[in-house]
Amino acid sequence: MTLNRRTFLKQTSLLTASLHMALGEASAAASKSIILRSSWQTVNIGDIGHTPGVLALLEKHLPDVEVRLWPSSVGNGVEELMRRRFPKVSIIKSPSEIATAFNECAFLLHGSGPSLVARKDVERWHKETGKSYGIYGITFPGVYSPDPKASVTANPLDIELLTNARFALFRDSISLDFAKKNGVKCPIMEFCPDGAFAVDLRNEEAATLFLKTHGLEEGKFMCVIPRTRFTPYWEIPAKKTPFDEQRYLRNEAMKEHDNAPLRQAIIEIVRQTPMKILICPEDETHVKLGKEILYDKLPDDVKQKVVWRDRYWLTDEAVSTYVRSAGLFGLEMHSPIMCIGNGIPAIVGRFFEQTSKGVMWRDISLGDWLFDMDNEQDVARYVPTVLAMAKNPKAAKAKAAKGKKYVEQRQRETMNLLKENLKR
Numbered sequence: 001m002t003l004n005r006r007t008f009l010k011q012t013s014l015l016t017a018s019l020h021m022a023l024g025e026a027s028a029a030a031s032k033s034i035i036l037r038s039s040w041q042t043v044n045i046g047d048i049g050h051t052p053g054v055l056a057l058l059e060k061h062l063p064d065v066e067v068r069l070w071p072s073s074v075g076n077g078v079e080e081l082m083r084r085r086f087p088k089v090s091i092i093k094s095p096s097e098i099a100t101a102f103n104e105c106a107f108l109l110h111g112s113g114p115s116l117v118a119r120k121d122v123e124r125w126h127k128e129t130g131k132s133y134g135i136y137g138i139t140f141p142g143v144y145s146p147d148p149k150a151s152v153t154a155n156p157l158d159i160e161l162l163t164n165a166r167f168a169l170f171r172d173s174i175s176l177d178f179a180k181k182n183g184v185k186c187p188i189m190e191f192c193p194d195g196a197f198a199v200d201l202r203n204e205e206a207a208t209l210f211l212k213t214h215g216l217e218e219g220k221f222m223c224v225i226p227r228t229r230f231t232p233y234w235e236i237p238a239k240k241t242p243f244d245e246q247r248y249l250r251n252e253a254m255k256e257h258d259n260a261p262l263r264q265a266i267i268e269i270v271r272q273t274p275m276k277i278l279i280c281p282e283d284e285t286h287v288k289l290g291k292e293i294l295y296d297k298l299p300d301d302v303k304q305k306v307v308w309r310d311r312y313w314l315t316d317e318a319v320s321t322y323v324r325s326a327g328l329f330g331l332e333m334h335s336p337i338m339c340i341g342n343g344i345p346a347i348v349g350r351f352f353e354q355t356s357k358g359v360m361w362r363d364i365s366l367g368d369w370l371f372d373m374d375n376e377q378d379v380a381r382y383v384p385t386v387l388a389m390a391k392n393p394k395a396a397k398a399k400a401a402k403g404k405k406y407v408e409q410r411q412r413e414t415m416n417l418l419k420e421n422l423k424r
Helices: 003-033 047-061 077-086 095-104 121-129 156-164 173-183 202-214 244-270 286-297 315-322 334-341 356-361 376-391 391-421
Strands: 031-036 066-071 107-110 130-138 165-169 189-191 220-226 277-278 306-308 328-330 346-350 370-374
Touching: 031 047, 031 095, 031 121, 031 244, 047 066, 047 202, 047 315, 066 095, 066 189, 066 356, 077 315, 095 121, 107 121, 107 165, 121 156, 121 277, 121 370, 130 244, 130 391, 156 173, 165 173, 165 277, 173 189, 173 356, 220 244, 220 286, 244 277, 244 286, 244 328, 244 346, 244 376, 277 286, 286 306, 334 391, 346 356, 346 376, 356 370, 370 376, 376 391
Parallel strands: 031 066, 031 107, 107 130, 130 165, 165 189, 220 277, 220 328, 277 306, 328 346, 346 370
Antiparallel strands: none
């Protein structure tokens, strides 16, 4: 069939329009695809919690955005946990999957963490694609110096990457101030609650069975988590970390000092209230520590109302247990974060070796529940504060709700930042 000139031009015009429409749709689809760089390790339910927290926020506030998770580690049952809760999220691990995501996605979001954990991957994204990226809720610089008077310096690459980001959000005000004072010039620099506040994972069956087996009733028990100054990663085979004598000796020197207030709080709660106590872990090393430093040293009359959890758990079972409790206290950070995110009261004890992230408790209006265990005045008021929480759970819940409300406000505002940047 021979086409005349008019028919030819008309069909060519239609073909061009169709092509432009298809390209436009592809471009729009690409603009709604992002990479979440997260999931740093799996030996700590808090490190696990960063990722499902941010994914839950993305699902709630940006439901039309396709998310591809680029993890460091999703072993130990965590990948299955993520796939059950977020079946639409692709988990990219192979070089080809990552390369495809670099080509198809419009934005990279670095998730919550103890520092700019994936700096090399953010740098690679920036150099290879030239596309936008953002940093969501990190501690900065996230380094520890054994000398509390020593000045801490930031990695020059971190300063450059944070400056070039569309937004750099920090999970505590000290980190935000440090970034500003050390030359970060990002156009948007704000406080952003840790992503783990938004964790909504659940394993109701496992939690219900555990509580029933051990005689713990909803609203009638409190959780406690012990800790040493440094996580003894050398005790976790999967980490393949060499023994660190200096850190071990520091742990041994401070173990009783730091955990004795927790033990005394357990004693006072059991003797003065109807509450029972669950000693539980945030990371794998807390299981043994909980028995050694807390349970084994309790008086016999107190032990009768105390349960020691003898195995590690994943974030879903832990959260399903926390939400049934009257509150939590201890020396860890992310279990309290997940408690407050679900409206459960939580008291945080911190010390110098744990960097500045604990300051977020003041940032979300819960400064009365933040304790510096290197400050003896704080140590002295620890037990009375925990006991007050146990004696007046209604007031404690109201206080937790206040913190939760502010967290949710910042979550909405920070997700809107991402939403606006995806429109560009």
